[in-house]
Amino acid sequence: MSNTLDKVKAIEEYIINFRRNLHENPELSGQEIRTQEKIMKELDILGIPYQKVGNTSLIAILKGGKDGKTVALRGDIDALPIKEETDVEFKSKTDGVMHACGHDAHASMLLGAAKILSEMKDEISGEVRFFFQEGEETFSGAKKIIEAGGMDGVTACLAMHGMPELETGYVNIEAGYRMAGCDTIYVKFEGVSGHGSVPHKAKDTIHPACIFVTDLQGIVTKNINAQDPIVLSVGKFIGGTKANVVSKYTEIDISMRYFNPEVRKIAHESINRHAKAIADAYELKVDVRIEESALSLYNDSELADLAEKSAIKVLGEGKNKTLPKYMGSEDMPYYFQHAKGVYAFMGYRNEEKEAIYFPHHEKFKIDEDYMKYGTALHVQFALDYLNQ
Structure with missing residues (x-):
């Protein structure tokens, strides 16, 4: 196994705290103004330049020490019009709005990956782009990033989603159609x-x-x-x-x-x-x-193979589980029209923590332990792709 996971564990508290702050202050699609500000503040600290695009999206760019390919990593940031019915200490403070799809975790994992990669940019050949994307729930955010030139020159992209069919520490990465x-x-x-x-x-x-x-x-x-x-x-x-x-x-x-x-x-x-x-x-x-x-989401076979190998480095052998295709939809396929891509499902199920609900449920919870694996997969995939 690589030392990527060890690096992530060292900043795990940072990732969890950022996620909890987002969870307390959810914003609907296209209205993620405070969320954008919080991410920009962290990117400024990390010294990663960024561009504001669309309504509330961000394209952050990390250039490595050597020339090479360009990989894009995406994390969505919007919440849902759902009244939260959980008992967590960091429960939504905005009545009728809730991070019930886990995008708070997705954004925090991507920020954690940006932090790790920024500390090792001299080892990177090429460029990593981080898309903090608004409006996934309305299928509008990806188009805004693409229109702003976010995918220009990108040759591969990765995104992920937490799912309750898998226990924490497991992943699903398969080639072919994965979402409708x-x-x-x-x-x-x-x-x-x-x-x-x-x-x-x-x-x-x-x-x-x-x-x-x-x-x-x-x-x-x-x-x-x-x-x-x-x-x-x-x-x-x-x-x-x-x-x-x-x-x-x-x-x-x-x-x-x-x-x-x-x-x-x-x-x-x-x-x-x-x-x-x-x-x-x-x-x-x-x-x-x-x-x-x-559009329907189709994982490129070569990238799916690479992502599976990256997952083995992070999670160990035997952690990639087969799942049926989902009839749910995503706007990630719009990026895939411009570069080949892969989409991973990360497990967050933990019955002891009541992390058992499917996204969009008013009692939706995640096992926050899963975020270190998602963060590490972002980092490992970017390194494996750029340095291969």
Whole structure:
């Protein structure tokens, strides 16, 4: 095992205290002003130059003693609109806002990595960029960093997320699809209103819209390869104004999750085709609008192999556990469009500490012992990639 973990253990209290301060003072996506200020203050102390981008994001740059490649490490910083129901001493002081996804830990681990790497920059060949990213929960922050030139010249990137399926000290790093892409699809049928006693003199939209909703699962089973997972969920259905008035408009909001971009394309085409066919059958107009939320996350095989080797140096052999793909989404894949990347899941489960809840739960807790491993993995991966 490397001495990276020993270096992190020496500053573990620093990482934990910073995380607790962030946890006490959570800020929603795009509003992380105080969080940004706290990180800038620490970067100033470390002597790491940075650039403010987007609303509240930071790009910090550490140049090594020799020329070489450029690796980017990302930590998200935003909290959620959730009222905290834990009993920790550093409970949120902002009513209705909580770090219920562990981004306070992610940001603190990245800061810890910056501290360690800044103390050994003469040994580094190349450049390390630290992305302290706003708005992951709204899938907006990554785009802001990319638009500001954050990925220019970057050849590899790494991010991680704490997860309760793994005990503290374990990790999941696998090549291939790891998280789903997400689209929201808005479908609006338009007909002709009229009296409920003479529906034949109007053009109702509720009945055809109901047919469309039940037809959606036919797209999943008949148009999509069964080997490629996809989820279509209708979360909102609004139509009509009164019992005896034929509904002129009916609106449907659909959430779609997928992995394979080709499946996404087929689903989009099929939804448009089926909506139009049903509208034509009932002499209606229909509008289909597709809003991209996040892309599917795909780990590069070479980087996944390198990250696994880095994890062995930090955690020891046998600590990389297999996990199923997640249907949840992330905005990290936008970075992967510009450079190959890898995303790791770090275990924070500890039943004795009640660190058992999945992210976005009001009783969400982490085992803070896991942060030293995440910090060390950031450091080890950056060193292994730049110095290989």
